[in-house]
Every structure is written in structure tokens, then in C-alpha cells.
Amino acid sequence: MTVETPAPSPATPLPGDRRSSRHKVVVIGSGFGGLWATEALRKAPVDVVMISGTSHHLFQPLLYQVATGVLSEGEVAPATREVLKKQRNATVLLGRVTEIDIAAKIVTSVSPLGTTVTPYDTLIVAAGAGQSYFGNDQFSEFAPGMKSIDDALELRGRIFGCFELAELCEDPQEQEEWLTFVVVGAGPTGVEMAGQISELAHRTLRRDFRRIDTTKAKIILLDAAPAVLGAFGDKLSAAARDQLQKIGVDVELNAKVVGVDNTGVDIVDADGNERRIPCRCKVWAAGVSASPLGKQLAEQSGGEVDRAGRVRVNEDLTLPGHPEIFVVGDMMALNNLPGVAQVAMQGGKYAAGQIVRRLRGEPPAPPFKYFDKGSMATISRFHAVASVGKIRMAGFFAWLMWLGVHVMYLVGFKNRFTTMLHWAVSFIFRGRSQRTTTRQQIVARTLMARLSAAEEALEAAEQKNSEAREPSAPVAASDAGADLRPEPVEGRSSGSAGLNSHADTTGSDSVDELAAAYGENIDQPGDAAPLKQAPES
Numbered sequence: 001m002t003v004e005t006p007a008p009s010p011a012t013p014l015p016g017d018r019r020s021s022r023h024k025v026v027v028i029g030s031g032f033g034g035l036w037a038t039e040a041l042r043k044a045p046v047d048v049v050m051i052s053g054t055s056h057h058l059f060q061p062l063l064y065q066v067a068t069g070v071l072s073e074g075e076v077a078p079a080t081r082e083v084l085k086k087q088r089n090a091t092v093l094l095g096r097v098t099e100i101d102i103a104a105k106i107v108t109s110v111s112p113l114g115t116t117v118t119p120y121d122t123l124i125v126a127a128g129a130g131q132s133y134f135g136n137d138q139f140s141e142f143a144p145g146m147k148s149i150d151d152a153l154e155l156r157g158r159i160f161g162c163f164e165l166a167e168l169c170e171d172p173q174e175q176e177e178w179l180t181f182v183v184v185g186a187g188p189t190g191v192e193m194a195g196q197i198s199e200l201a202h203r204t205l206r207r208d209f210r211r212i213d214t215t216k217a218k219i220i221l222l223d224a225a226p227a228v229l230g231a232f233g234d235k236l237s238a239a240a241r242d243q244l245q246k247i248g249v250d251v252e253l254n255a256k257v258v259g260v261d262n263t264g265v266d267i268v269d270a271d272g273n274e275r276r277i278p279c280r281c282k283v284w285a286a287g288v289s290a291s292p293l294g295k296q297l298a299e300q301s302g303g304e305v306d307r308a309g310r311v312r313v314n315e316d317l318t319l320p321g322h323p324e325i326f327v328v329g330d331m332m333a334l335n336n337l338p339g340v341a342q343v344a345m346q347g348g349k350y351a352a353g354q355i356v357r358r359l360r361g362e363p364p365a366p367p368f369k370y371f372d373k374g375s376m377a378t379i380s381r382f383h384a385v386a387s388v389g390k391i392r393m394a395g396f397f398a399w400l401m402w403l404g405v406h407v408m409y410l411v412g413f414k415n416r417f418t419t420m421l422h423w424a425v426s427f428i429f430r431g432r433s434q435r436t437t438t439r440q441q442i443v444a445r446t447l448m449a450r451l452s453a454a455e456e457a458l459e460a461a462e463q464k465n466s467e468a469r470e471p472s473a474p475v476a477a478s479d480a481g482a483d484l485r486p487e488p489v490e491g492r493s494s495g496s497a498g499l500n501s502h503a504d505t506t507g508s509d510s511v512d513e514l515a516a517a518y519g520e521n522i523d524q525p526g527d528a529a530p531l532k533q534a535p536e537s
Contacts, residue, residue, distance in 0.1 A: 022047045026107055026120035028097050030057050030080045032341045033126030033329030037348030042087050044356050051109050053096035066152040068196040069432035071422055073149045075415050083411055102300045122324050124351050129330035132287035139260040143282035146189050157437035162281045166212050179217040180279035182265050184257050185286030186223035188377040193283055194221040195380045198247045203430050219249045224256040236385040239394035243379045290331045306333045315367035317351055326351035342373055376402045381427040
């Protein structure tokens, strides 16, 4: 179904309607780049339309704390409409942008209601980046990334669920698998995630169970690189690794992940030795890939994208040959700038400033210059590493600096206040206030992917049958139904869990799907699940 934007009356034009005499700026994305650009246009004589696939602004640096029960999702993801409610020249539209037509100067987005087309005079593309599995997208079913609220809630369910299921296990070997956590990627996200899982096992949960000792949980941090936090320099990298080992994290470097499945991770070491780590909970924190919109822009403009899908832009952040299009944040490739929040914030403000200058008839600003305010990563409670200018520090004072910076950049006083309260509960004491998990959080992503694959297979089968069927030959309903059933994927049994499999099992029992998400084998349809006796205390 296609939904057309209703035409406004001449007296009250919509921000995205060309009949308005004001300059129209469309911003794609509600992340740091998009939000900072929109707010910087608050007093400009323009109408701003922000289009985003989510209804919130995500403070991604604290997403791992949602996954580990420290913070709630609302504290790191305030509603975009609430943030911009006082900005009268800004309109927020929900929709996933699927196409940018440079020649027609329109943006096409889709939502549950259909398709929306939004015209623009100036476009700011800040669609961000997703998780990259380096060509092994099948890993994603077993090792969720850390790029969205959905990812964080799924990981929360998997992490806390592993402790719960370990409590039920009678087999020591299987129990050990449930209590083994593997984090892939030794950058800031991976280091912080591994540190928080260790805090959970050794502090928060150690008195909560009766049959397992959570302090014996194994937390393994893997990376194909030779150093932890390599961008921080040798000194801080060594300090971070030492602290991780002190809190019980096993750091394994020069270890390339070549396989991931329900029950473990396959690794190849630097010497070529192949080995396997049995584990039920995997977290992927390695690599990012820019939005596919970057490739669209490059193809239409004759531009280039780098290996991560980022668009090569001019020094004023515009698309080559198209001064009306700005690309900021994780989507732009310029002078090897890192994909961090500060680059996106400063890029968004710069693009907004350039738009205002043009409307005023002023000369353009000098080329964009990134001001590096430093990098920080927390390892554990009361311990972090910080690199700010020439200053390198590790320990408690770096942790205080980390706290201050993150509180300052959180959006909204309420979020800052509640975040500080939850930090006090988690860091000074032992509690985690956000430990609630549901089955839906754990299985929804996998089931939606399988449903999508089944729908695609059904559409392909329908098209194939319609092409092969002669118009004069009627087809019996029973035969047509049989012909339209999607073919099973070769080489995959109904017990495997690839994203392209299970096209014929989407209606199976949700309990079986939950078991699959937890790492158990799915019984064949019609097989009775084995009964287990409740363990004795």
C-alpha cells in the first residue's frame, strides 16, 4: 500500500511540501549527526523534516549498560519528538528510508502504513552504520551485535537467561557451556561489555543462585588484532588488558573467529591452529558497516565508497557534484576520521552552519576540521582509561572523567538524574535494577528474519509458478497450494539455525524457537520433548 502525504492548505503548508516558500531541509537519521544538525537549525529560516526508522534518539555509548541490566532503554533512548517538541520548525516522520532520488530531489521512506515521498531543497544524510560480520552474516543469529535497543534487550535476555538455564543443568559440562560468555571485538564496546558481564558474574549474581557458582563463569574477549583498545596507544592498551584480567576476563588476541553456531565459536590462532570454544552466549562487537544509502548516493553521483560502505565526501562534507547533499557521521569517509559520536555531532553542526550561511548569502565556512576531544572506555567499576590530547590516564580518575562526560552528553535532565541513581546502585552497591527479560526479546529478531525469508521464498515460488503456468490450463487449488510451498534450503536441516533456513517451520511452537535461541536443538515436528525432573536444591 502506498500512502501519499496529504496536501496541506496554502495557509498552513507542511514542512515537506514544496508549496511552502521556506527552504526545506530533510535530515535522514535521528542519531548524533541528525539530531545535532536539526537542533542547530532551530533559529534558521528553514523547515526541517527528520526521517528515522526509530522513534527515539539512541545514546549508543551506553547501550551495553542496557544489555547488562544497569540502565533502562528509556534512559539511553529518549523519544525524538520529546527532544524536539519545542523546535517549531522541525517535523519528525517515522519511516525507513529506502531510496534517495538525487535528480528529483526526493526521499522515499516506508512505514507500516506504506510509502511516503518527501521532497527537499537540502539533504543531510546521517543514517549511521550497522554491525558488520565481515561477510559472515550467518553469525548474526547466534551472536547479536550492539547497534540498537532491540540488540541490547535481546542480549540482556540471553545473558541473564544463561545463568537461569545453568541453574537447571545437571551435566557439569553443559553447565559450563551456559556459564561461558564470548565477546568478539576488543574495541571500546567489546571491552566495556566483557567488563560488565564479569561484574555481573562476580558481584551482582553471586548470591542469587543455589546450584551454580556464578563466580566460576568464563568471560572470554576475542580479537584478531594484537592489542586491546589499539587506538588508545600501547600504554593504555596494556593497562586495559591488565585490568580485564584482574576482574576475571580471559583476553585472547590474534584469534580470528571463523565459525559461530548454537553451542560454540570456532577460532583460528595466528599460528594457524584451529580450536573451538564451547559456549551458549556470544556477543559481536567487531566491525561496522555504513548504511546502504551510501552506496545509492555514490552510484547516482559517480562517487566512491570505502570498504565499510562510507561515502567519500568533499572537505565541506558535501557529496561531490551535489552541494545540496551533506553526508555526516558514520556514513562519511574523510581524512580517516573515526566513526565516533563526536565526529557525527561536529559534522551535523557544521552542515547546519553551511546551510545558514548559504541562505544569508555569506561565503562558505572553511573546510570541516574535527576537534578531537579524546577517547574513553570504562573497564570495570571505578576503573577506566582516557586519552585526551596529550593526557593518558588509567584508573579511578579516568573513570570519574568518563562519568562526567557521559552524563553531560545524555539528552534531558530526567535521564541524567535517573542514570546517576542507577549508577550509584550498580557501582557503589551490587544491584542491577533492569534485570527483567522476556521470551519475545530473545526470539523476536530470529523469528522475524525467518518469516521474512519464508515470505521471500513464497513470493519467488509464486512468480516461478505464474511464469510456468499456461493461461488456458486451470490449476486445482490443492495443486496450486503444493506448488507455492517454498523449497527447503539445501544443506540445512530443520534443526540448524541459519537466517535463510526454516522457511517451512515458521509456524512451529514458540517454545521450540525459544529453546533454539537459547542454544538448544529444535525437536522435529511431532517429536515429544523429553521430560526433565526438577533438580533438587
